[in-house]
Amino acid sequence: MSHLSHLEILVVDDDDAIRNSLAMVLQSSGYDVSIAMHGFDALLQLKRRIPAIVISDLNMPQMSGFEFLSIVRRRFPQISVIAMSGAYLSGDAVPGGVIADAFYSKGQSSPETLLHIVADLVRTSAARAVDHARESAPVWIPRNGKDSHGIPYVVLTCTDCLRSFPLSVITEDLQKIQETPCLFCPNTVRYIIDFSLAIASPRTEVKAVTTVPGPNED
Numbered sequence: 001m002s003h004l005s006h007l008e009i010l011v012v013d014d015d016d017a018i019r020n021s022l023a024m025v026l027q028s029s030g031y032d033v034s035i036a037m038h039g040f041d042a043l044l045q046l047k048r049r050i051p052a053i054v055i056s057d058l059n060m061p062q063m064s065g066f067e068f069l070s071i072v073r074r075r076f077p078q079i080s081v082i083a084m085s086g087a088y089l090s091g092d093a094v095p096g097g098v099i100a101d102a103f104y105s106k107g108q109s110s111p112e113t114l115l116h117i118v119a120d121l122v123r124t125s126a127a128r129a130v131d132h133a134r135e136s137a138p139v140w141i142p143r144n145g146k147d148s149h150g151i152p153y154v155v156l157t158c159t160d161c162l163r164s165f166p167l168s169v170i171t172e173d174l175q176k177i178q179e180t181p182c183l184f185c186p187n188t189v190r191y192i193i194d195f196s197l198a199i200a201s202p203r204t205e206v207k208a209v210t211t212v213p214g215p216n217e218d
């Protein structure tokens with residue numbers, strides 16, 4: 001197992017228990033493991049160190065795993081990625097456009113399964129890195145909400161400068177790859193919007209700012 005001792009894996013999950021238990025399983029198998037709590041945290045870490053493999057939850061606050069994995073594929077095509085979720089039983093059920101080399105079902109699969117997946121990816125990483133570099137992965141974004149005029153909007157993260165900006169959605173061309181210029185740099189951001197999945201855009205109970213009724217009202 002000594003050949004694995006320097007192989008780095010980044011585990012991204014907002015769930016402490018899952019993140020830590022996966023990290024322990026991987027560490028005990030000889031991998032170098034780092035952890036991140038969400039996509040932005042992970043992207044910051046990737047600026048400093050580039051692991052061989054990223055394992056990311058799909059349902060996270062701040063930045064969805066879908067979007068995070070798309071950015072990883074575009075900026076770090078040499079990294080193999082494993083998408084994981086408790087919401088899908090198999091990789092076949094995961095919506096199209098998810099940029100991952102493998103899928104791990106939390107709760108359904110055993111840690112041994114994950115170790116097999118990792119070993120598989122390590123074995124085939126060279127070939128896949130070449131494929132990754134040829135792809136132009138779009139950013140995959142969930143619906144974010146509606147603005148004060150009732151127009152749906154999304155928040156895009158530029159794959160080059162990593163700045164985020166809101167974008168009104170006026171087309172119904174869902175699940176199709178679209179393009180928009182970045183507000184901050186010359187990059188063109190390619191993206192897919194998914195309106196169908198609550199899973200990618202968990203209801204965070206964003207309270208609208210409303211006037212609180214005075215004591216004499218109601």
Ligand SMILES: [Zn+2]
Binds near residue numbers: 187
């Ligand atoms: Zn940009």
